[in-house]
Amino acid sequence: xVHLGERKMWSSQGYGNEQLRMHYAVIPLHVRFKWTRLxxxxxxxxxxxxxxxEFSILAGHSKCDAMDFAGGTLALDMGGGVEIMRRWQxxxxxxxxxxxxxxxxxxxxxxxxxxxxxxxxTYYF
Numbered sequence: 001x002v003h004l005g006e007r008k009m010w011s012s013q014g015y016g017n018e019q020l021r022m023h024y025a026v027i028p029l030h031v032r033f034k035w036t037r038l039x040x041x042x043x044x045x046x047x048x049x050x051x052x053x054e055f056s057i058l059a060g061h062s063k064c065d066a067m068d069f070a071g072g073t074l075a076l077d078m079g080g081g082v083e084i085m086r087r088w089q090x091x092x093x094x095x096x097x098x099x100x101x102x103x104x105x106x107x108x109x110x111x112x113x114x115x116x117x118x119x120x121x122t123y124y125f
Contacts, residue, residue, distance in 0.1 A: 002067075002112075009106060010066055018064050022101060024056040049080040054095065055082060056114075067102045073114060074098045081120075089122040 005016035030052035036042045054077040061069050079093020097113035104110035 002064075004066060007107075011017075013066070014099070015066055018066075019062065020064055020067065020102060021062040022058060022069065023060045024073075025053040029053050029055070030077065033056050034083060034099060044085060046083045047080070048083055048089070048091070050091075050093070051078040053077070058101075066105055068105055070099065070101050070103075073101050079118075087124050089124070090120075091122075092117070092119045093116075 001018055002018050004010040004018055016105050030050040032050040033049060034042075034046050034048040036046060038046065054075045056073045056075065058069060058071050058073075075095050075097045077093060079091050081089060081091030083089050095114065095116050095118065097115050099113070100111045101114050102112050
């Protein structure tokens with residue numbers, strides 16, 4: 001959510017609190033490490049950690065003429081978790097955007113990056 005209505009130059013053009021939605025195709029290149037020498041315990045639960053870059057390609061976005069959307073972004077992704085019974089993976093991590101995803105067309109100091117925490121669950125079949 002961007003508060004364009006707080007700036008006189010945008011409120012005079014009819015902009016207010018705009019909701020920007022961006023959809024990405026994400027390509028992660030992670031280095032993963034899973035502890036497997038735990039004396040048989042790894043069959044039930046195995047800790048894991050990962051780190052690496054993540055490339056995102058913009059697939060679509062909401063219409064906002066005041067903003068320029070970047071065609072893609074680069075981020076560093078890191079996290080850890082556990083693998084349970086070799087079927088389930090529960091992970092938590094942080095994604096730190098390194099490049100801008102959106103910039104204002106008029107003001108050069110009004111921009112945003114993606115940075116977020118997440119929790120994920122995976123089932124292997």
